[in-house]
Amino acid sequence: GIQVEQSPPDLILQEGANSTLRCNFSDSVNNLQWFHQNPWGQLINLFYIPSGTKQNGRLSATTVATERYSLLYISSSQTTDSGVYFCAVGFMNRDDKIIFGKGTRLHILP
Amino acid sequence: DVKVTQSSRYLVKRTGEKVFLECVQDMDHENMFWYRQDPGLGLRLIYFSYDVKMKEKGDIPEGYSVSREKKERFSLILESASTNQTSMYLCASRPPGGLNTEAFFGQGTRLTVV
Numbered sequence: 022g023i024q025v026e027q028s029p030p031d032l033i034l035q036e037g038a039n040s041t042l043r044c045n046f047s048d049s050v051n052n053l054q055w056f057h058q059n060p061w062g063q064l065i066n067l068f069y070i071p072s073g074t075k076q077n078g079r080l081s082a083t084t085v086a087t088e089r090y091s092l093l094y095i096s097s098s099q100t101t102d103s104g105v106y107f108c109a110v111g112f113m114n115r116d117d118k119i120i121f122g123k124g125t126r127l128h129i130l131p
Numbered sequence: 132d133v134k135v136t137q138s139s140r141y142l143v144k145r146t147g148e149k150v151f152l153e154c155v156q157d158m159d160h161e162n163m164f165w166y167r168q169d170p171g172l173g174l175r176l177i178y179f180s181y182d183v184k185m186k187e188k189g190d191i192p193e194g195y196s197v198s199r200e201k202k203e204r205f206s207l208i209l210e211s212a213s214t215n216q217t218s219m220y221l222c223a224s225r226p227p228g229g230l231n232t233e234a235f236f237g238q239g240t241r242l243t244v245v
Contacts, residue, residue: 052225052232061140062168062219062239069233107174109234117162117181117227118189119234123173 023047025110027122034098035130042093042125044108052111052119053084055093058104067093067106098129134158137222137237144244150209152240154222161227163205164234165189165197168219180205181227212244 024047034040046053055067068075068082070091075082079099084091095102105124111117138153156163164179166189176189180199194216198206205224209216219241225234 052234054234056236062221062241064221064236064239066233066235109174111232116179116187117225117232118176118179119164119223119225120176121166121174123171 023112023120025108025120025122027106027108027125029125030123031126031128033128033130036098036100038098038129040095040098040127042095042106042108042127044091044093044110044122046089046091046108046110046112048089049113050086050089050110051113052109053091054109054119055082055091056107056109057102058107058124060104064107095127098127100129100131103127103129135222135224135235135237137220137240139240140238142240142242144209144212144242146213146244148209148212148244150212150242150244152207152209152220152222152242154205154207154224154237155203156205156224156235157203158224158235159202160224161202162225163199164223164225165195165205165207166221166223167191168221168239174221177207214244216242217244218242 026045056064072086108122135156165177166174178197196208222237
């Protein structure tokens, strides 16, 4: 069936380290987004990236649609980067639902 | 900026009460969604709507209904609240399929049913 899988489920890093979060999906997509959930629960849009590469400051993302995965890179991590990162996908030729992965919980230690 | 606004950040209701969670968006998006988020289960789709008065069940619609009388507003209704509906509820909106279908979320409503 339709699947969105994120890895790793948990990641603990020291401040200043770099990290790579992965999202695998099971079918062709017309929408892929990365979100960061802040401590109050709100989902903050990081990237809308159904294909290609984008960068925003210390964050960048790459989606290789033909191989059905996306990567979120965080460089020079800061404690404020801590939280849960979600990948959310809309699949082609289906209805307009968005399916979420289970998230990666990132802990950045000072 | 797109704004999706949920009517309450925190809500406490009693078992058996009828509960309304309201969501309003200001970008004229056709699609609107209600999710609930629970520890270990991620975000699960309850209902979505692709137009006024149109609705589709998501993965966990039992115990919920929805209303979309106006394009900008999508309401989630708990007909008779139960303790297992204690959760974080998130509303989203996005344009229909095609180019640039980025979704935007409200701030969330933490509902506790006692």
